[in-house]
Amino acid sequence: MSDRSESSITSGEDGKGRIEQIAEAALRLFARYGYKRTSMDDIAREAGVARATLYLHFKGKDDVFRAMLAGLGGQVETRCREALARPGSFSERLAALMAAHHGTAFSAFSAGEHLGELKAVMVSIAGAELAAFEAIFISFARQLFEDAAAQGEIAIERSGLPLDTLIATMMRAAAGAKYGEQPSCEDYLLRLREIAAVFAAAVARDAPLRA
Amino acid sequence: MSDRSESSITSGEDGKGRIEQIAEAALRLFARYGYKRTSMDDIAREAGVARATLYLHFKGKDDVFRAMLAGLGGQVETRCREALARPGSFSERLAALMAAHHGTAFSAFSAGEHLGELKAVMVSIAGAELAAFEAIFISFARQLFEDAAAQGEIAIERSGLPLDTLIATMMRAAAGAKYGEQPSCEDYLLRLREIAAVFAAAVARDAPLRA
DNA sequence: ACGAGTTAGACGTTTTGCGTCTAACTAGAA
DNA sequence: TTCTAGTTAGACGCAAAACGTCTAACTCGT
Structure with missing residues (x-):
């Protein structure tokens, strides 16, 4: 029960701390075998510890699972930031953001092989990390929508939904894309x-095609 | 402890018997998770039984493991037979035979992910099946060499080794190709x-290049 | 109604895994 | 050297999982 927050992720002894190494x-x-089939023994051996x-x-x-998720959350945040830093139309940037967020976790988890079990484990033992995971996306998405709206590129009110609802709907759609005929990673993207x-x-600001 | 050899592999109730279904x-x-990580429960669920x-x-x-191996042995035998039935030079036919034999097991076992453990399990609990596995290759290889020699396409004695030794050496070489930097399935082939x-x-009958 | 094959579920036993603990080892710092 | 922090192998007790067995009930085709 030593102090975990000491010598934490930010400390790099020889480039990588024990905690990251293990995570x-x-x-x-976890990606290859799922949560249940992975033992502490396995993790120790894989980490060389x-x-x-x-x-x-x-x-x-x-x-360990929570720490792993937190590490993955860091990766996702970085990728989201990079995705938004690149130029492009609103549509392209939105697609890039979704790929950065949802795609990172999906590909990390071995193209969704054990996504069902891992998701269940997340809900039961890592609710906070899961919420953080989603909060990352929400904040970036909101920023993207608001910036685009401020520059007149889009008109959020055209959707008939408030921004928060719009984003939440989008996240549910992304979640749904994982189910029903397990897609490959490319298919999912x-x-x-x-x-x-x-x-x-x-x-979109301009009127859509309407028959 | 019912009679396994009754209603065995050759019987096809609705096209596929329970035993094959389970195997x-x-x-x-076994291919995805290895022997140890696969429980009887898992197998039953996967087989829908x-x-x-x-x-x-x-x-x-x-x-169950032995039966699975035996089933795989049947597949390998079929593929070896097909490989030798196709026309081609001795070199091509030999390559096809090796791909049919070693490649089948390798690709079935998920590109060699758990090959180490599975091989160990084979040795310890399925020695007979493993031997049969190798006997299949030996008999086909011997036939291939002897036919080619009879038709004057090759001269076995040029190798300086008796045929049995030559084949055994070849099998060891094929086994060695699995180790040291786990190859992908294509690399292995x-x-x-x-x-x-x-x-x-x-x-080869014609003299090799010699500096 | 019969029988062969299957099924869910319970059972006792064995094995595995979890989490804790200790004594010994290794390095770097004082 | 000594001290200390981090690591290590291995043992421990307990809980959970898996094994293999068994039974009573169910589903068929005959």
Whole structure:
């Protein structure tokens, strides 16, 4: 039960701290085998570390899982920032943001092989991290919509929904794209692009085609 | 402990007997997760069958594993036969035979992900099936060499080794191609082709390039 | 109604995994 | 050297999972 927040993620002894080293090993195993099939022994071996060391830094398996999720959250945030930094139309930027957010987790989890189980585990033992995960997307998406609206590129009110609802709807659509015929990673990214196109069209300034 | 050899592989109730159905489910799981991580529960669920049913047809997990191997052996035999039925030079036919034999198992086992563990399990609980596996290759390879020699296409004695030793050496070479930097399935098949080329050159009738 | 095959579920046993703990080892710092 | 922080192998007790067995009930085709 040593102090985890000491010598934490920010400290780099020889470039990578124990905690990240273990979290990354755990990510590889959870992605490949799922949560239940991965034992603490497996994680220790994958990380090249003694089993006892895991318990020096983490309270248990669920804690390792949370740390892994937090690490993944950091990655997602970075990718979202990069996606928005690049130029492009609103539609393109929205698609890039969705790919950065939803696609990162999807591809990290081995193209969704164990997504069902992992999602269930997240809900039960890592609700906070899961919420943070979604909060990242919401804040970036809101910023994107508001900037585009401020520059007159889009008109959010055209969608008939308040921004928060619009974003929440978009997230549900992205979540739905994972289910029903497990898609490959490329398929999933394509579906995300289609969703982005629809939502961009819904707020486009110029009138849409109408028969 | 019902009679397994009754209603065995050759019987096809509605096209596929329980035993094959279960063995195929087991193959999928062993390939994806390895032997240890796959439980009888998993196999039953994957096969869409009650757990008790497994024990109506098999003595235990090891028995399921053996049946799965036997099924795979049948597939390999078929593919070897097809490979030799096609026309081509000795070198090409040898390469095709090696791909059919070694490649089938390799690709079935998820590109060699769990090959180490599965091989260890084979040795410990399925020695007979493993031997049969290798015997298949030996008999086909011997036939290929002897036919080509009879038709004057190759001269086995040029290799300086008796045929049995030559084939055994070739099998060891193929086994070695799996290790050291886990290859992808295509890489592995390429390595096999290279090995076939070398062994074909070693028994080629015309004199090899010599500086 | 019969029987062969299957099923859910319970059972006792064995194995595995979890989380804790200890004594020993390794390095870098004082 | 000594001290300390971090690590390590291995043992421990407990809980959970998996194994293999068994039974009573169900579903068929005959």
